Amino acid sequence: MTPRVRVLEVMEPPDGTTRYADQLVEHLPESVDIVWFTWRRALTCRYDVLHVHWPEWLVRTRPSTLPRRLATRAAFVALMLRLRVTRTAIVRTEHNPEPHEPGGRTERALLRWLDRRTSLRVHLNALPGGEGPSDVVIPLGHYREQFGVHPVSTRVPGLLVYFGKIRDYKGVDLLLEAFAAARADLSLRVVGNPQTPQWRSLVEDAARADPRIGYVLEFVADDTLVAEVTAAELAVLPYRDLHNSSVVLVALSLDTPVLIPSTPVTRAIAEEVGPGWVHFFEGTLDTADVHRAVDALRAAPPTGRPLLDARAWDVIGASYARAFAAATRSSALARPSTNHPEPAQIAR
Incomplete structure (x- = not known):
């Protein structure tokens, strides 16, 4: 039996139109509880998994003013430290190898920190060299x-x-x-x-x-x-x-x-x-x-x-439930990581 898992989804919640978020959440089994990302929830609520899709979403702001960028980066650092202390799993679905619009040096340093703390990577296509212990392949679903x-x-x-x-x-x-x-x-x-x-x-x-x-x-x-x-x-x-x-x-x-x-x-x-x-x-x-x-x-x-x-959403939902459970087990057994940017890198 798959254990119950509470997942904080880092993307916009469903809005009544057909989007990836709607499809994924609708077909997850009852063992997965979904919470939609806000900074308040990320920093104060209890959850077992942080599920990241487009990681730059966590460090970019609109409009991109200096005060907003600094506040967002400070919140990101606080989040990463909280995840480390609580040993919360990070699952990343890799929609793209790199952001379509590249960020600056500070953004790249922060995202490398997130990469190092990631417990499990979900790939949307088969890996040429096969899957490693921290990899799983779950394809995008159809929209029929x-x-x-x-x-x-x-x-x-x-x-x-x-x-x-x-x-x-x-x-x-x-x-x-x-x-x-x-x-x-x-x-x-x-x-x-x-x-x-x-x-x-x-x-x-x-x-x-x-x-x-x-x-x-x-x-x-x-x-x-x-x-x-x-x-x-x-x-x-x-x-x-x-x-x-x-x-x-x-x-x-x-x-x-x-x-x-x-x-x-x-x-x-x-x-x-x-x-x-x-x-x-x-x-x-x-x-x-x-x-x-x-x-x-x-x-x-x-x-x-x-x-x-092969892209039926009920199969995809069940695969994600297993991935979340596996990441939670792995994170609970792991020691907290000390791999994070130096404070000077964050402040730039």
Whole structure:
């Protein structure tokens, strides 16, 4: 029997839309009690596991003023010392090897401290060298149940869609540049919330210059997302860097083929889901990549549905429960670590 574990989740709580947080918590067994992160809870409440997803979330502030940065770093130091004294386990789900937007020297020192204190790492993909004693592989889950309740659109031949947050590493500028030279039978929808006003202006300017481009530049509800994605012949995700992506799984959950960068991770996804669903580009996306993917898709359209059985959320939830319990046992047996930054490093 899996022992009861209280977990402090370091991410925003569910808000009624379909997100990773909702999926994970909904499918955890009753043996796991979830508490959502606030600094007050982190520093005063009882919990067995601190579950970190994007560690930079613990040391960055918005707006990033000097007083706020200093206060957040002081709180981080207090948290780390408390975790050490109480021997609380730290579980980190490694969504990305490094933050997409790099931080400064102080941030890197603080995050190295967190890394050294981590009891168990959850990897979303198989490790090339196999799992070590402090590693476990639990993949991202699919979104068929959650999005399956919404009506789908009729596919529009030649329609491409980009969806998701619009930020630097996702390469929307590369997509707009490639699409500008695309043949006349193609059209493009850009759906997502821009991270900066500059990204918003970039999309709006491209749409003014090319009537084939349409957009919805905001966070959209689930029903709107389903309608946009299922209308497209192909989802194009021109990322500069892709290690893991829920967006890819959303598209595949909605039976929409994807064009994504070729990496070991994305090649493994292609093998998993079956032929015809995943198309690749090498390096930087260009117009030829778009034409090649559309032509290949039309010449050999996929049949059935993508194979996503290994990504069922009830299996994922049970795996996380076992991981939390194992981390708690490991942390209880370990001596408190003395590996932490010098005070001078923290103050910088």
